[in-house]
Amino acid sequence: MDTALPRETGRTAFRDATDADVPELVALIESAYRGDSSRAGWTTEADILEGQRTDPDGVRTTLSAPGSRVLVVERDGAMVACCHLEHRGEAAYFGMFAVRPGLQGAGLGKLTIAEAERSAREDWGVSEMQMTVISVREELIAWYERRGYRRTGRMSPFPYGDERFGIPRRDDLAFELLVKDLGQG
Structure with a gap:
């Protein structure tokens, strides 16, 4: 598949982001994880982290990184995830x-992760x-487990003191690696 072209599934279209998408991407990500707007969905981190989740420079860096x-x-032409x-x-x-908070719980996340897995398997093997x-x-990890991901117990530290990742509201944060076998490409 040529990943530069949009792929449509029903009325949902998938495409690669461009630099022009950066402001909208930042707004979507922030709305799904931080502040009061994130409380409309279930993926909020507002109770454990304050501050930003990402910023325009971080998103631009991600877009321009090799293999990224x-x-x-x-x-319907609107960015939803x-x-x-x-x-x-x-x-x-x-x-x-990130999924727009008002659309969480309606299957859009499942559709998005399935397309990401398909794309990674087919495009990169x-x-x-x-x-x-x-x-x-725990609730988010359980959601991923229902999608076939497994906990590895491998932890990495949360970057306390680096406000680019948010301002922690608790002192027990760490990242756990989750993995899923995608089978043969």
């Missing part, structure tokens, strides 16, 4: 996953998807 792409999900994919050898890393999730996010 940001998948935009649109419905996104995720970041990074090619890491035999695996792909999945992150920066990877056999595994990896992600890191804040370990205290």
